[in-house]
Amino acid sequence: MSQLDPIQVFRTEAAELFEQIESGLLDLLEDLSNHDQIDAVFRGLHTLKGSGAMFGFEALAAFTHHCETAFDKVRKGEVPATAELVAAVLEAQDHMKALVDKPNGDHDAMSEHLLDKLRAAVGGQAGTAGSAPAPAQVAKQATPENGLTHYRLNFRLPANAMVNGTNPLGLLDELRELGDCTVAANCASLPDLAALVPTDLYIGWTVNLITDKPKSDIEDVFIFVMDDMEFVLEEIGGKAVQTDTRTIEAAAPAETRADAPAKPAAPVAAAQQPASTGATDGKHAKTAENVKVPAERLDELMDRVGELVIAQSRLSQLAGSSADIMLRAVSEDVERLSGELRDTMMVLRMVPVGSLFARFRRLVHDLARETGKMIELETEGETTEVDKTVIERLADPLVHLVRNSIDHGLEPPDERHANGKSPTGKVILSARQAGGEVVITIKDDGRGINRDRVRAKAESSGLIQPGAQLTDQELLQLIFQPGFSTASQITNLSGRGVGMDVVKKTVEALRGIIDIRSEEGRGSEIALRIPLTLAIIDGLLVRVGAGCYVIPLAAVEECLELSLEDDLRSRGRSFISLRDSLVPFLRLRDLFQTGTEPDPYQKVVVISTGDERIGLVVDQIIGDHQTVIKSMSKLHHDVVTFSGATILGDGSVALILDVTHLVSVGQNQEAQLRVAG
Template sequence: MSGQDPIAAFRVEAGELLDATEQALLDLSHDLESRALIDTVFRGMHTLKGSGAMFGFDALAAFTHHCETTFDSVRKGLIPATAELVALTLAAMDHMRTLVDDRDGSSASAVGEDLLARLHALLGNAHASAATLSDGEEASRVGPAASCLGHQSWHVTFRLPSDALTNGTNPLILLDELRDLGGTNLAVDLSAVPPLDELDPTQCHLGWALDLPASVTREEIEDVFIFVIDDMELSIEAIGNQAEAVGTSGDALPASEDLPIKNSSQVVPVAEARGSPLSRPASESVRVPADRLDLLMDRVGELVIVQSRLAQLTSNGVSGPAGELALRSISEEVERLANELRDTMMVLRMVPIASLFGRFRRLVHDLARETGKSIELETDGESTEIDKTVSERLADPIVHLIRNSCDHGLETEEDRIAAGKSPSGRLRLSAQQAGGEVLITIEDDGRGISRERVRAKAEANGLIQPGQVLSDSELLQLIFQPGFSTASQITNLSGRGVGMDVVKRTIEGLRGNIDMTSEPGKGSVITLRIPLTLAIIDGLLVRVGNGKYVIPLAAVEECLELSLEEDIRSRGRSMIQLRERLVPFLRLRELFATGTRPDPYQKIVVIATGGERVGLVVDQIIGSHQTVIKSMSSLHRSIPSFSGATILGDGGVALILDVVQLVALGQSHEERLRAAG
């Protein structure tokens, strides 16, 4: 029996369906006449409604039904697709996400009621318009099936594919939709039901027949079966005229002679059939292409073969040059397979960054409406892959950066025209892989960053001294200081200075860094340098006293030797001069209280993050080490200076140094020295 929680699986698939439908809505906002996009939105809502009802999300199904009805009116030409309708439907999609997390919708019922009232207002206007149509126009809208054939009703017979139940199709939902269309005289065909000892409960053996009024169009009947129509048996007959079968693969089903369903009370309600809801928490999942799983299976198969060779060798005993040679061969094979398994497993966690970029189309759409600006979003490099965990943690920082670009960077249409620019502002998101890093760039063609305002604000906040000489990069990095904002007034989007410092902390927590350039009048470019994965890093293994530590190699700039004379001379200052610049350094032996004497020839490992540099004094540099990161125990997570641990080849444990914390310690140490001297 599968251990997967079906409710958790539904929530994952519902999230993906909502994402896809939201993207179609955003595309529709740029092409309001696109029938294909309108149909895509309608099908997405239709699927979500049916799936939600199947898994007990009745509030979601009921709410989505109204949204589906609205877009059904758009499909039929009763109401036009407008920017207002798209914006309202996007707000409705947000409420649907809430209902996916909250089954009964009690936490946001008022929001849902307000959205439904606005949707009903749109439909009310559409019905008022429809009432003014002439008979000829009405006949044209209804179509030849109703106006030309002159029949009184439809007779519909259908049989679902045998695997419909296993594929998630619920016949009760289809029958409910047919009943909503005015279906009567429902009957069940039992002719294909096998004897009990041959019955497969996972197969659908029933057929159905019913009558529908002539006011229903053939297209509306077909829409009920839109997701199974290609594989099912369906006959739609206009009573009094020649029958027309759609998608049939057999004879029409008998109707009145079969067992009738006298009333709906004989049908087990869907909510009762489901039983008690499952309440297990949803677990994260990653969709993995089948070819990557095949590659993983190949590696595991090779590993099993090597293990068999090793078992046979040890059972026979390892002796002599031949035995040692065979053992060395197996050792090399295991090393190769371990490396390939590591690479394969890292690839399994990778997801295209398009899944991250896709979220920001909605954000930019809403920001454009809120600020009254015209903003065009461009994306590039969406096929670039990144670790799923990294992707999730990048969402909030990029949201902050986009909001700042739209609010502070991009000008209004009038200001852009006055500056000789196009009326629409351009915001560009791009990604590319560079070695073991992913570079994510947020670029706008707005007004750029005013150095004068940044310097004035920094001096007012005491971040720098008046007239202090700073490089352009150092000056721009000041905007990432806590509480820093150059906005003249506080708005709903920005101005309180609590966003950019969060961005910096989050990126540094991912072992990344931020580069920024800006040209006044032409725009700004912010580049996030992020490691591909958080699970494995290249590190520099060092010894301090009797302990071993790992410094992330991406943060290491260079290594120097600290002689005994220089060590004694720097006592009290802890500063070295490196290419005409003073760099503070920390004696890790003292910081970690090792209680050991220093080695005669200590080393300084210079690390850097966010434009700041600090030296770390160690006793010995052992060499590079590919590090598998293990999280700290609950008792040690609050200890600063360490971000994790790893197990070495000899079975010992080495702590991984937190570069951001160490740089902060170095900065505070330097400030104390300046204050004292």
């Protein structure tokens, strides 16, 4: 079994801390007096500094210490929280990421530049606050008359503290920063060498601290380990003794800790359980446990499940052609279990789209400062779940769409005010599930898309012929052409015509489509329709001529019978009447040029994407099929009718129909027939 790289583990945890810190900073911007958010940011910086020092990232720990100190002053009310401070720490966080990625790089100049910004944001106090007074300097002032307090602290960490990532030396260093500090180790609990466990911690400490800091600052040093440790804090010098104790669950036997401070009569470890568990009778609810698994292992497991589904399909086919009752029973059990395993695997890969939306809060904040625009970001449907692969591949396209909405769509505050709008522009990110696809929408209330400008740019670029007749949707879709941009000059945000091209290519690679709606002066809305998953889907297996094809079951609305008479009657105008509405249909036999005669009783499979629907005429509906999607080869990347392939139970290959493309073909055919009529 391979050992985990501790440095990689730290980097993973650091990435999570960066997300927490960034989220806390952006939440703080909405209410600069929110003490909960101030405390949350401080704790995140505190943890990052301690963990960085423990894993050898000294430059990160030293730099983060200054940001932590600045927020410590805010937390204590010494300086106010301001938008400038938040912006400075956000910029500093980007530098912290660089210190994690390249710890041995030359970062001194950037560190000083950012620290200057940080000092300016807190009124020039961050520089001095970042350095703790030397113990000798404190000792000269260590008299009760000068407002200093003498504390005696006895503490013992749990035996597994170092295994869980706690560095006792780091805690002692933080205590030294609070004032004049002397430390004595309690080693009486050390067992004989034969009984010693190398990974366990047996030492306790007694600390005498003379400081002008309050008791809460001492407790904050142990804020992340307090619940599992022994902790006794006494104030010496005429004031009442104050103690705060915790017991170690599953600690060493009492006789091995004879030197430990006396325990209080009633340990409070049991009281640490949150009240929300409702365990008033002493029985505690079992807490949920999460296990971190590398994404590569999930992908590998998904591949194995896919192969199992294919093998199960083969077994079902063999059982269906056999008279052995026991074989059929086993086949049904395997089919049920493989289906349940597939569903469980799909749930493991599903990620709330809110994890993707959260990234854009920082982007909007930075773009607002860069463009001088007032921007409000709203998100809806964050709990909608999508396959993790889809989430990863949608990140860059959504960045381009949000940047485009802010740069091209939203007007400056004075222009919005002149047009009778609120000075603050609004960008809305929303997600919702519609059948087997997720619809992600980017909407703004800006100036909208100028059709005349788009047409002029397209004609000058040779994308369309002058005066060409285009539908409104075809005209708007031109903004996704390579090299297309209506920006008058190249800026950091736009002008090169590459962003929207990336969006189209990525969405098409995900078997998705893009819908655009725009009203000049009112804003634009771009909707991305993406399949929920890219791995295994439920499909409807059909036969056209001698070949088998799979239609994604999520797109299927209903199936109808098309008699030979109805087929002949509809020649020239391929429509069927479906509950007082006309639905266009495509003859797949003609589209695929099978060269075979139609079956006497053909079937029409009605499919839809969004509000559009068409019928597909097939020779036979075979039934449902668990479809493991296999990508098409590079030689077939121009074949737009199919989105992939799958392996059937008999080992043959069935192509998966691209529903989006077929609906588009059907709608275009309908439009041409109406124009001709």
